[in-house]
Amino acid sequence: MNQLADMLLKGLQETVYMTFASAGIGLAIGLPLGAVLTITSKGHGLESPRVNRVLGAVVNMGRSFPSLILIILLLPLSRLVVGTTLGPTAALVPLSVEMAPFIGRITENAFKEVDKGKIEAALAMGTGPWAMVCKVLVPEAMPSLVRGTTLILISTLGLTAIAGCIGAGGLGSLAIRYGYQRFRTDIMFATVSLLIVLVSAIQLTGNQVAKRIGRRRHVYE
């Protein structure tokens, strides 16, 4: 029993670590990606159909791969960066690369929700591309960005389970190795319960934060 608890606790730690770290790295790539996708589109100050189309195509390509295939394809990159293809840290490389294009789109959507009139007002005041992103798009889209990040974290969590199939560790790996392959229904039940708790916690926190930002600004949706 104690052993089982230890195993679950370790799995939980690994899952949380993989989720937040790879979502974090993914955001570091995806946010700028979404910003460039937005700012090079029409009417945002740095219109460039060519850059926009090329970047859009790359994002679509990245999102077309079945997750498992992309993770396998990126294993050599993990070996190069981390030195191994096993364990949660090795999984960060494929997970964040997998998430980045998705995060780019989420960010782009959040930015595109900012009222066109505000963008125009900013342009009319002589706002350059850098200030447009940092001083207008990010702050104005903050509630959407927070909700988007909630979505991203939960998607990443789901992805860690797939990475768990090929040696990443975490709760997903436990569910597959014990719950599925060794018919340990109790472990399956425990891991799934933990995942439900985790997802709910992320969702609730995200909703709360987004709501609080809206309330401070006296903007109610």
Added chain:
Amino acid sequence: MSLAIAEEVTPRRARAVPTADPVAPAAQGPAMIQVRDLRKTYTTPAEQVHALAGVDLNIRKGDIFGIVGFSGSGKSTLLRCINLLERPDSGTVTLAGQEATTLDRRRLGELRRKVGMIFQHFHLFDSRTVADNIAYPLEIAKAGRRQIAARVEQLATLVGIHDKLKAYPGQLSGGQKQRVAIARALANDPVVLLSDEATSALDPETTWSILQLLKDINQQMGLTIAFVTHELDVVRVLCNRVAVLEAGRIAEQGEVGQVFHNPRSVAGKRLVEITRGFREGSLFTDGGGI
């Protein structure tokens, strides 16, 4: 090379008739906004819309220049072409002696800092307090923190929202929002203020107070204002000169009193007639009431 055409000749036939409210004295300064043969066509799958079909305009320093017309006459497009929010297909726009239509992105940004703009729906930043909204153009122009604080105070007092500096736009009424927007537009000491239907979403009383504010600013600072609206009464109260736009062309332009009392164009006549009709409580067209 566009040659600046001297002061257009406006017929003096019509005597200026005193209106209910004195209009700002006709400024005689040098040209502040010069528009030459501006053209803009929108292509939709269904048709080609000639939003601007060759517009020439001369707005002098210190003018409050009304641009009126019915919906779809191209008045907003014209205004948005002045600071190049909209790129004209051809023609030139010269602002304070600088040809805007040829500038690269960076230079255009610098020029735009000298052109304030206000809108029908205010377009304040919800993420910023009133003070931070007013500070925004100063931040963009890389002003120092102390300088910004002092300027924000000064502007807030000017537009009369000093008690709301810490509030968010979400807590303000329409009139208060427009005051903040005006303060924001004035932050960088612009040479020109563009107004796109700035009073069209406000109730009559608030409209009146905003017009008084704009007039004060015009008189105190000598600020040139281009004011797009479909409300003729607003033009009568605020502007000294006016242009009537119809189907992408200037149907007529001149002193406000003159255009109002002796409109020569079809669009001008209809506008004046309809406005009068509303004031008198009935409206007759072709003998039939509507």
